[in-house]
Amino acid sequence: MSSSSAAFPVRRPRTRHIPVAVAAPSPLPFDVLESKLCAPELRPGIASRPGLVNRLRSERTYPLVAIVGAAGYGKTTLIAQWTAREDRASAWVTVDAHDNDALVLLRHIAAALDRIEPLPEDVLEALAAPSARIWRTAVPRLARAVAAFRSPFVLVLDDVDLLGTPEALDAIKALADNLPAESSLVLAGRVQPRLPFARLRAAGRLLQLGTGELALNRREAELLLRGVGSDLDPDEVARLIVSSEGWATGLVLSARADDPHDGLQPLAEYFEAEHLSRLEPERLAFLCRTSVLDRLTGPLCDALLGGTAGAVELESLARANLFLARDGNGGYRYHPLFRVALRRELERREPGLVVELHARAADWYEAHGDRESALGHALAAGEAARAAALLADVAVTAFAAGRDAAVEVWLAAFANAAPIEQYPAVGVLAGWIHALRGRAEDAERCLAAAEQGRLDGTQPDGSASVRPWVSLLRAALCADGPDRMAEDVAGALRELPAASPWRPLALVLEGIAALLRADPEAANAAFAAADEAAALSGAIFPRALAHAERALLALASDDADRAEGLAAKARELLEETSEQVCPTSAIVRAAVARTYLRQGRWSDVPGELRAAEPPAASLGHALPWLAVQTHTSLAAAYVALRDRDRARAALEQLELVVDRRPDLGALSDDVDAARSSVRKLLDEREEASTGLTAAELRLLPLLATHLSFREIGERLFVSRNTIKTQAISVYRKLNVSSRSSAIERAVELSLLDLTPGHGELTRAG
Secondary structure (H helix, E strand, O other), X not given: OOOOOOEOOOOOOOOOOOOOOOOOOOOOOOXXXXXXXXXXXXXXXXXXXXXXXXXXXXXXXXXXXXXXXOOOOOHHHHHHHHHHHOOOEEEEEEOOHHHHOHHHHHHHHHHHHHOOOOOOHXXXXXXXXXXXXXXXXXXXXXXXXXXXXXXXXXXXXXXHHXXXXXXXXXXXXXXXXXXXXXXXXXXXXXXXXXXXXXXHHHOOOEEEEOHHHHOOOHHHHHHHXXXXXXXXXXXXXXXXXXXXXXXXXXXXXXXXXXXXXXXXXXXXXXXXXXXXXXXXXXXXXXXXXXXXXXXXXXXXXXXXXXXXXXXXXXXXXXXOOOOEEEOOOOOEEEOHHHHHHHHXXXXXXXXXXXXXXXXXXXXXXXXXXXXXXXXXXXXXXXXXXXXXXXXXXXXXXXXXXXXXXXXXXXXXXXXXXXXXXXXXXHHHHHHHHHHHOOOHHHHHHHHHHHHHOOOEOOOOOOOOXXXXXXXHHHHHHOOOHHHHHHHHHHHHHHHOOOOOOOHHHHHHHHHHHHHHOOOHHHHHHHHHHHHHHHHHHOOHHHHHHXXXXXXXXXXXXXXXXXXXXXXXXXXXXXXXXXXXOOOOHHHHHHHHHHHHHHHOOHHHHHHHHHXXXXXXXXXXXXXXXXXXXXXXXXXXXXXXXXXXXXXXXXXXXXXXXXXXXXXXXXXXXXXXXXXXXXXXXXXXXXXXXXXXXXXXXXXXXXXXXXXXXXXXXXXXXOOHHHHHHHHHHHHHHHOOOOHHHHHHHHHHOOOEEXXXXXXXXXXXX
16 A cells, blocks of 8 residues: 555554554554554544443453444444443554455554554564465464453454455454453444354354334433434424434434424435435336335335345345344335435435326235225325225224224325325214214214115125215214114124124124113123124124223122123233223223222222223213213212212213213113212312211222121231221221121212122222
């Protein structure tokens, strides 16, 4: 290598990270570039990685450390932070293309190591020979000298992915095989160098960090944004952290964009400069055209592009760390920010091809049975009728499975592409989502639009028309009273195929209609049928609802054991869904809470009520029967816990529903009972004058059961003697002398509610 002003013809004082005085060194007999031997400066504002740094400092048994990741993940910065805190001496070489000449590479490595410990003259002479036979002299001598180092050290080779010649890679391997104990050779680059990593890993000689480990965690990302002077609001910071997926450069570029909601320009410029401009046209076209896909597989890419080498190309891109990662299911996905940049490039280069690519993707997904994925591409291709049919198919099953949030996302995407009013089946689905979210007016508008649309035509569930779908929505809204609800449900059940995903929900609504018409036996039979049908079809939402309804019926008939089993099953089903805070979960939680009250499990009740509150808040007169059942059950539980504020709030929500939907049949009796118990609680004076302790108040409802003191003690996890002592104290404070008299006095003081049909013992204290 020729000399220049940037060359390094003389030795510099050897230092670790704390400068020490040394004697003036002798000159090296060959030239090296000084800039290649300097570790980068740690500038203010960079992402601090204490977790990884501490891990690297502690893992001293691995002679080889490979840190491989895509550009911008902070590999160099991490290593600089690590070596700055190392108690071992460190040497640094930044590799470039010239180092594919093994002699050039070895000279720079020798110069870096010579700063730690002077190399023997015969090593330097071998490396200085103009036509060095490096494998007969230079490599063996340098390896022998490295093995003889008196103190452990860290040697960093940065950008090692630029090495491609076998001779240069073999030289690195020779050094790695001759490191002294507790020394480390660090290889950093965008791509894993072609070394026998599998063998080294199996032998326990390799520590490897990849993109997953290099990605910033939330705390590190927040500190990085703060360090670069970002003044974004917390919501915007959270959005950027999610979209960057821990990619440090992408996070900073997005934060520095003029419009934080559109960081495309700086990202596009970065990707163009660092990656896209260096690609062959065929590879760039592959990247841009496949950017329309959320998930990439070889066959899908082949269908999209009309080729046969999709799998090979994806594997090659993944090995190149070009922001393409395996998704764990046999496919790949682009980094979100890289995909955005590729989509922009596709729109710039081939705008007319985008629609066709989406149409091809929709064809492939539909042909392979993935209708959910086909839906998104059909919408992007502008195929509204096809998208409506796909949506009607996938959404019904998803809705029955309790995935109403997913259905809502699909409907929003559809609404952006086509008018929902033109597609009655889609309108029915939108009406259900609005109803579940408490948006009664929107639900009624969707129902009206569906009723006025074209109802004929076979539906994805096998129905001859969309009429039974419309009837079910009308029944659920219950705007015209129980009798019309029963008629609508009966009509829907006549038309729905036996295997329709709507059928379990129709049977639940049949049970609700019977309940409103004061026929609990018919209601229970319908709920049981709904459970059976839902179990066969995997419809979790109606099945959980059916179990909750049957639990409430069992409580009303004083069958506590049956109620407990049904409520527990409803809760178990709820936990199987991905959306445990859906609006219908409130009735499940309320039913569980009431069974706990009946069992005297007071400490378990608040947790269920807290879980019920968020979904209950969204229930209004859109689904009046569900809202009334939920709010009356919650009111009863709050009265039992003497929680006046929450009891009042539940009653207020109940009154809002009844004011808009007064014709709810037999549920009116439950409304009256809730009004009475809540108002009685609010009118009472504080029962503190009784002097009962919390433990004694917890004991009261159990005294009203057939349980003995020993059995009560087992339930409350205390001894029989403790229960007896508490009971005697209760008698004294209530001024009575027996268990039965204590119960009578507690009822008089509204400490207990034993009203028939109330559903459970209700503690008012």
